Amino acid sequence: MAAAKVVEPAPSVIDPTLRDELDIVIPTIRNLDFLEMWRPFFENYHLIIVQDGDPTKTIHVPEGFDYELYNRNDINRILGPKASCISFKDSACRCFGFMVSKKKYIFTIDDDCFVAKDPTGKDINALEQHIKNLLTPSTPYFFNTLYDPFRDGADFVRGYPFSLREGAPTAISHGLWLNIPDYDAPTQLVKPAERNKRYVDAVMTIPKGSLFPMCGMNLGFNKDLIGPAMYFGLMGDGQPIGRYDDMWAGWCCKVICDHLGYGVKTGLPYIWHSKASNPFVNLKKEYKGIFWQEEIIPFFQAVTLPKEATTVEQCYIELSKQVNEKLTGIDPYFTKLSEAMVTWIEAWGELNAPDRVSTDGPSKTGTRVAK
Amino acid sequence: MAAAKVVEPAPSVIDPTLRDELDIVIPTIRNLDFLEMWRPFFENYHLIIVQDGDPTKTIHVPEGFDYELYNRNDINRILGPKASCISFKDSACRCFGFMVSKKKYIFTIDDDCFVAKDPTGKDINALEQHIKNLLTPSTPYFFNTLYDPFRDGADFVRGYPFSLREGAPTAISHGLWLNIPDYDAPTQLVKPAERNKRYVDAVMTIPKGSLFPMCGMNLGFNKDLIGPAMYFGLMGDGQPIGRYDDMWAGWCCKVICDHLGYGVKTGLPYIWHSKASNPFVNLKKEYKGIFWQEEIIPFFQAVTLPKEATTVEQCYIELSKQVNEKLTGIDPYFTKLSEAMVTWIEAWGELNAPDRVSTDGPSKTGTRVAK
Numbered sequence: 076m077a078a079a080k081v082v083e084p085a086p087s088v089i090d091p092t093l094r095d096e097l098d099i100v101i102p103t104i105r106n107l108d109f110l111e112m113w114r115p116f117f118e119n120y121h122l123i124i125v126q127d128g129d130p131t132k133t134i135h136v137p138e139g140f141d142y143e144l145y146n147r148n149d150i151n152r153i154l155g156p157k158a159s160c161i162s163f164k165d166s167a168c169r170c171f172g173f174m175v176s177k178k179k180y181i182f183t184i185d186d187d188c189f190v191a192k193d194p195t196g197k198d199i200n201a202l203e204q205h206i207k208n209l210l211t212p213s214t215p216y217f218f219n220t221l222y223d224p225f226r227d228g229a230d231f232v233r234g235y236p237f238s239l240r241e242g243a244p245t246a247i248s249h250g251l252w253l254n255i256p257d258y259d260a261p262t263q264l265v266k267p268a269e270r271n272k273r274y275v276d277a278v279m280t281i282p283k284g285s286l287f288p289m290c291g292m293n294l295g296f297n298k299d300l301i302g303p304a305m306y307f308g309l310m311g312d313g314q315p316i317g318r319y320d321d322m323w324a325g326w327c328c329k330v331i332c333d334h335l336g337y338g339v340k341t342g343l344p345y346i347w348h349s350k351a352s353n354p355f356v357n358l359k360k361e362y363k364g365i366f367w368q369e370e371i372i373p374f375f376q377a378v379t380l381p382k383e384a385t386t387v388e389q390c391y392i393e394l395s396k397q398v399n400e401k402l403t404g405i406d407p408y409f410t411k412l413s414e415a416m417v418t419w420i421e422a423w424g425e426l427n428a429p430d431r432v433s434t435d436g437p438s439k440t441g442t443r444v445a446k
Numbered sequence: 447m448a449a450a451k452v453v454e455p456a457p458s459v460i461d462p463t464l465r466d467e468l469d470i471v472i473p474t475i476r477n478l479d480f481l482e483m484w485r486p487f488f489e490n491y492h493l494i495i496v497q498d499g500d501p502t503k504t505i506h507v508p509e510g511f512d513y514e515l516y517n518r519n520d521i522n523r524i525l526g527p528k529a530s531c532i533s534f535k536d537s538a539c540r541c542f543g544f545m546v547s548k549k550k551y552i553f554t555i556d557d558d559c560f561v562a563k564d565p566t567g568k569d570i571n572a573l574e575q576h577i578k579n580l581l582t583p584s585t586p587y588f589f590n591t592l593y594d595p596f597r598d599g600a601d602f603v604r605g606y607p608f609s610l611r612e613g614a615p616t617a618i619s620h621g622l623w624l625n626i627p628d629y630d631a632p633t634q635l636v637k638p639a640e641r642n643k644r645y646v647d648a649v650m651t652i653p654k655g656s657l658f659p660m661c662g663m664n665l666g667f668n669k670d671l672i673g674p675a676m677y678f679g680l681m682g683d684g685q686p687i688g689r690y691d692d693m694w695a696g697w698c699c700k701v702i703c704d705h706l707g708y709g710v711k712t713g714l715p716y717i718w719h720s721k722a723s724n725p726f727v728n729l730k731k732e733y734k735g736i737f738w739q740e741e742i743i744p745f746f747q748a749v750t751l752p753k754e755a756t757t758v759e760q761c762y763i764e765l766s767k768q769v770n771e772k773l774t775g776i777d778p779y780f781t782k783l784s785e786a787m788v789t790w791i792e793a794w795g796e797l798n799a800p801d802r803v804s805t806d807g808p809s810k811t812g813t814r815v816a817k
Binding site: 194217218219220221222226228229230231232233234235236237238249251256257258259261262266269270271272273274275276277281282283284285286287288289290318319321322325341365368369372 | 565588589590591592593597599600601602603604605606607608609620622627628629630632633637640641642643644645646647648652653654655656657658659660661689690692693696712736739740743
């Protein structure tokens with residue numbers, strides 16, 4: 076049974092740190108001093124920084140990190156007219172970083188997230204836990220009451236079908252947040268002082284057929300399995316909605332993972348979310364989403380994708396058609412969004428073509444200082 | 447939003463200890479010395495003890511507990527020919543206790559389960575946690591990533607539809623086990639030394655449409671909502687299978703809860719499971735179940751109940767028909783089981799008729815000693 080615990084290829088050929096196979100994507104509008112705290116965990120990885128807002132502003136990256144940085148001018152230059160699918164003045168711009176990464180795995184984190192401590196007081200290496208989650212299978216077809224059966228000291232409980240114990244490949248690892256919980260504006264307004272102090276020592280698979288609210292703050296995924304669906308939509312500048320970028324990506328990814336037989340995990344690792352965003356500003360961004368989601372979620376709960384859709388790209392194009400057909404009644408925004416979904420897939424295809432020779436690079440790169 | 451957090455009736459009229467509304471059901475073949483450890487938590491509740499095996503044996507119940515005790519002779523006397531639906535020489539006999547209880551809530555526990563300690567070293571009042579789980583709603587229609595939103599310090603996260611935040615009435619509270627995990631015989635054989643040391647501080651709802659392996663060791667439920675489906679099947683003496691009693695009840699209950707709109711929670715509370723049962727004996731009891739479940743589970747995953755079935759009894763009778771039609775191909779045992787399901791519902795109806803005057807009692811009762 077131990078052999079069934081790691082998705083192919085065999086564990087002996089994978090570097091368990093994924094040092095050369097994972098990029099860290101960070102959307103930001105400010106100097107990245109928060110990286111100092113992450114130095115012990117991130118310094119051996121390559122960072123892709125997506126600078127939002129004013130492209131003339133200089134973002135300071137602490138020394139010693141290996142990174143490339145893209146601002147809005149870079150995005151426009153690299154994508155041309157297709158840059159219209161990348162949001163501006165919204166953390167949704169992070170998905171540009173997913174597109175330009177050449178690695179198999181992505182970890183994305185917000186710049187107001189710090190290293191959390193486990194109940195013993197030890198610093199949590201969030202990245203290491205995401206990698207563990209991504210390299211071990213998921214269990215989307217039957218609920219295991221002792222949570223992730225692939226963790227040390229756990230297994231499948233009595234009554235778990237043996238035919239399902241190989242699990243499914245894991246596409247997404249959704250991490251959580253201590254301190255400031257990821258609440259919507261109304262909940263922030265009602266409970267301004269609530270802090271998340273509960274460390275739940277569990278990783279679990281979200282069952283097939285269940286949707287969940289995916290937060291982009293602390294998120295890992297396998298680009299080969301689900302990358303083209305990890306589109307954060309049209310948010311922010313010029314759009315009628317914000318703060319639904321990660322939700323949109325989560326709904327789309329989950330129905331596609333369910334269709335293609337991939338797993339989505341949630342739970343560990345925690346990061347320390349330092350600062351509650353302004354609930355009044357959030358309410359302004361969110362308020363349409365709050366009533367739109369009452370129709371969007373039933374739409375996603377009912378979506379079926381055709382058998383012929385066997386790649387993420389095919390699934391996503393099919394989903395864009397259904398979005399246009401079934402959600403445009405809510406607001407014309409959804410026609411625009413469905414078109415942007417197609418543009419995104421086209422741009423993804425161009426930047427991720429197997430035989431592509433890269434000619435466009437970031438405007439700024441940094442090199443790790445030798446120690 | 448606080449008002450939405452408790453299922454009707456309003457919290458002010460419910461005694462939060464449920465002292466007069468809950469029975470504790472214990473199946474046993476031995477003296478109940480394990481109750482000593484539970485005394486601080488159980489002494490104000492009524493116990494229903496179902497004595498399995500030799501009815502001439504005297505089971506000692508520690509002084510000070512208020513209980514009634516039924517042995518096989520009592521079951522035969524009370525149910526007459528319908529006693530055939532109650533298993534003998536198997537803990538499945540516990541469901542007789544559910545049937546004779548006159549209370550709205552049931553907590554059932556095995557006699558090798560002791561009080562566990564939380565990570566701070568404090569004794570866990572398992573019953574109190576089950577009651578909390580049962581008196582607060584479930585969230586079967588959308589996954590909440592911060593687990594039970596009705597616990598103190600938690601809530602629904604951003605992106606959780608507001609229309610679903612009232613939740614669904616909770617029918618079942620499934621608790622877990624520290625020390626000896628609930629493994630099947632093959633896993634016990636492969637990992638004889640594995641102990642569950644991970645205290646996961648979470649309660650969560652098992653999403654609609656997902657099955658789970660329900661263990662009967664540490665289980666609470668609302669009899670009004672799901673009681674007639676809490677049948678532990680034909681196991682043990684004279685049957686080709688054992689150790690699938692609780693699994694059977696779990697599969698049936700989950701599809702009926704999904705159909706009727708009730709929730710099933712799992713997670714806290716933990717009990718301390720003291721003794722691993724013999725894996726060789728277990729393998730003998732389980733081995734048919736291990737391959738039968740490969741067909742039974744897809745059957746339950748595909749079950750649909752007709753809209754006209756609006757009570758648990760109607761759902762259960764419908765399920766019995768489908769079991770007979772679709773599972774008898776596995777083994778003639780399933781015809782017998784489907785008949786026993788009908789007998790169970792008939793017996794349940796007789797003992798739980800609203801206007802019934804009780805004429806049959808237990809063979810033994812004890813009264814709490816005044817202090």
